[in-house]
Amino acid sequence: MSAIEFQGVSKRYRDRPVLCDLSFRIEEGERVVVHGPSGCGKTTVLRLVAGFLAPDEGKVLVGGRVVASEGIALIGPEQRRLGMVFQDLALWPHLTVAQNLDFALKAQGLAGEIRRERLSDMLARVQLSGSEDVYPARLSGGQQQRVAIARALVAQPLAVLMDEPLSNLDDELRDELCGQILDLHAQLGFTLVYVTHSKEEMRRIGVRSIRLREGHPAGMG
């Protein structure tokens, strides 16, 4: 069973085509990088997978289920079992680090004890133990990045989507966090769809890549 699949997906914004007849398949546990020049539709691919957009034509499958088809989102984002790291991180500023992570766990209806265990385990994995009660604004850029990654992973999603998560960091920090993402993938074995325009990140993160050009698949490797 594939983790994520696009079958002939097209998407237009107003009259401008963004994706044209895009098909690909990502297997469970795979690391795939979606790359291409600015405006080629990379982020649109992630938003279609997440459920923030519905394709005008074609089908999107997540975990083997058709989640959106021919302009209709059949399954809402909250039922797709996905995690996502946004380009601007989108950490909730009014919630502490622990509350940011706990939001997704609460939605799963897990008991308090299990939630606490998972939360501290995930914070330990991203080296943020002891930061539970800190608000995101008090953390450094790299720490905020790690909170965003931990939040995406803590509910044990089927796949994690990352939208240029390291684009605003300096080379050293980017290198360190790339290594951390790879370590977490090795430990947890999640499916990773990673959008970037950086060749260095593409080389390090991606086992396989999907190259887009003006909304068309321009190559898969």
Place this chain on the structure above:
Amino acid sequence: MDRVLNSKRITLWVAVAIFVIAGVLPLCFMLAASLTSAANYTATLGNPRTWGLLRSSLLLAMFTTTLASLAGVTLGIVLAKTDLPLRSVFAVVLSMPLLFPPYILAVGWYEALGRGGLLSQWAGSAVGEATSAWLFAFPGAVLVLTTAFLPVVLLLTMTYLRAVNPALEQAARLSSRWPAVLGSITIPLAAPGIVLSLVLVFLMTMGEFGAPAFLRVDVFPVASFTQFTAFYNFGAATAAALPLVVVALLGLAVEQRVLREKTFQFGWGLQRDCEQVALGSARTPLFLLITLTSLVLVALPLGALVLRGLSLAVLREALDRAGASAIRTLVYSAVSATALSMLGFFLAYLIHRRAVAFWRSIDAVALFLFTLPGSVIAIGLIAVWNRPSTNWIYATPAILVTGFIAQYAALSTRTILAGFAQTSPSLEEAAEVAGAGWFRRVREILVPLAMPSILVSWAVTFLFCAREVSLALLLAPPGQDTLTARTMTLMANGSPELVAALCLLSMSLTAVPLAVYGAARTLWCKAV
């Protein structure tokens, strides 16, 4: 370089001086005047009636704020965050009461529920008697003021909800349904705006004079107003105003605390696509419910006014008796809005660039003056300017314009500040590096960049000046009254038809120029 720095500094200090003279000085004079004799305080504050009125005002403000917040926040969420059909139309219709002074709505409700009103004609005089008795009492005042101030909550809730970064909601949508996302993420992020709206409604109700006076509900502002107009007891009037000043200060403290600690949600002008909740099967019932709400809260009182006053003969009489006041209102409001926008521009610049050490105080004092009842500001201005040497201000419409500047500087400053927040300081710095002096930068860079917010500031302040009652009643020189003051005066002995026609004239005075402004702005935006 020195000359450039000096001209900039001088301009900003002149703006500060105008603001201090118009707004701060009157408060200082008022306080000093009331302290001349302790008898003012003992007589006024020792009177049980004073505290009874204060209790009544506080209760009125609490009930009005509670109802306006329940209705306004709910409607704000539905209109800002869902795919309800015609939501922009509903937002405009439900905001209409903000265009007129609350006493016009009171007259409208009287025409709907009072003796001889629409309901009485339809259901019989016994029903009319009962609803009239209900209207001319505390519940009626709550109804009228809730209708009048609901738009404040609605508009601020909508604005703050739309300013929430959609990515924050999308991050939550990956694990939760919309109700949980709204409850845990969206509404808490918009909470500062909602709290601000509640503080404003509370303080505006506390200071409201016209509607309770029309409905014969005794409230605190009447005490200060009566001491001044009936007995001309200046010291007692200022002492009676003191509790209102204290309540306004408390409200301001709440606002400052809530907003200063939670400024994370501001995302004005980033043109983000707002996330929308699909209502699904709830769409039709909600549409019908909001249609009904709009009909009852807005169309009913305003429609009743139109039915009563829309006759050619009565409108002609209204124009004969108050036409000159209407023209004066337009002129005073336009002059004041222009002055406020100019002052607001420089104060907003000063606050945005933190050009003086006390920039935060200017913002806070301006907001404090906005939340003070007009009668308090008017009494302060009279204390400053009512002397032979300054008769050129006190005995002319300049005193009214000064009052408008004091009361509404916060509106123009904050509106233009929002415009500055969307532009980078480097745009001005680039002009400075290119050799442009201060005035050239203002003329060719800063004003054009802030022009949309300057236009909004002009429209908003024009509206507030045109609908102002307390300042107009107390400050307009003899023979120079405004339409709102003239209508209040004629209410005492005019026929219901004439009063309704005067209210319609007042409504058109604000609605027509704003509609023309809105149409012109839309055309200009399309052309650009």
